[in-house]
Amino acid sequence: MTPAAPEIDGGGAHDGVGGAAIALNLTFRIGDQRTRPEVWRALIHSSVEGGRGEHVLAEATLHRVHYANPRWLEQLRDAVPDLSSIGSAFADRELISMIDESSLFTDSLCVISSIEVDDAAVGSLVTHSLVRGVARVFDGDTIALVIAGAFAVSGSAPALDAPGLAARRAHWAQIGFVDIPGTASMLLPVGARP
Numbered sequence: 001m002t003p004a005a006p007e008i009d010g011g012g013a014h015d016g017v018g019g020a021a022i023a024l025n026l027t028f029r030i031g032d033q034r035t036r037p038e039v040w041r042a043l044i045h046s047s048v049e050g051g052r053g054e055h056v057l058a059e060a061t062l063h064r065v066h067y068a069n070p071r072w073l074e075q076l077r078d079a080v081p082d083l084s085s086i087g088s089a090f091a092d093r094e095l096i097s098m099i100d101e102s103s104l105f106t107d108s109l110c111v112i113s114s115i116e117v118d119d120a121a122v123g124s125l126v127t128h129s130l131v132r133g134v135a136r137v138f139d140g141d142t143i144a145l146v147i148a149g150a151f152a153v154s155g156s157a158p159a160l161d162a163p164g165l166a167a168r169r170a171h172w173a174q175i176g177f178v179d180i181p182g183t184a185s186m187l188l189p190v191g192a193r194p
Contacts, residue, residue, distance in 0.1 A: 024133035038064040057121040086185040102190035112145035143188040
C-alpha cells in the first residue's frame with residue numbers, strides 16, 4: 001500500500017479495479033471516548049477472481065470526535081499531532097461558517113487522517129469511492145480530510161512540493177472537498193455529499 005496520490009481515471013466510469021465489485025468495510029476500535037476520539041478503519045475491497053477471497057484496494061483511518069464532549073479539540077491533538085491544525089480550524093466557528101455554514105450544525109467531526117491505496121488500484125479513483133462511502137455512513141457528521149504528504153515526518157521537509165499538494169487538492173475537489181484556509185486539510189460541505 002502506498003499513500004494516496006492523485007489518481008487518473010483509466011477510462012470509463014467504474015468503482016473498482018478492472019470492473020470488479022467492491023465493498024466498503026468499517027471497523028471501530030473500542031476505547032474510552034471521554035479521553036480519546038473514536039478511531040475507525042475503512043476498507044474498500046474487491047472480490048478476487050475465482051472467489052478466492054478479497055483484495056484490499058484502499059484503506060483509511062478516521063478519527064471521530066463529538067462536539068458535545070468539551071475535550072474534543074484536545075482529543076484530536078492528543079491522538080495524532082497532525083490533527084491539531086484541523087481541530088483548531090473547526091474550533092474557529094467563523095472560519096467554518098465562511099466555508100460551509102451547514103457544517104456548524106452537525107454533532108460530530110469525522111477526520112479522514114490517512115488513506116493508503118494498493119499499487120494495483122492506483123488510477124481507479126478508488127479513494128473517491130472510499131470517501132463517498134464514509135460520507136454516506138457518517139452522513140450527520142462534518143467530514144474533513146488531511147492531505148497525505150503535506151506534513152513533515154520527524155522534522156524533515158514535507159513529502160509534497162507545492163505542485164504535488166495542488167494536485168492532491170484538485171483530486172479531492174473533484175468530489176466536492178474545499179480547502180480549509182491555513183491548514184493542509186479540506187472539508188466536504190454538507191450540500192456536496194453524494
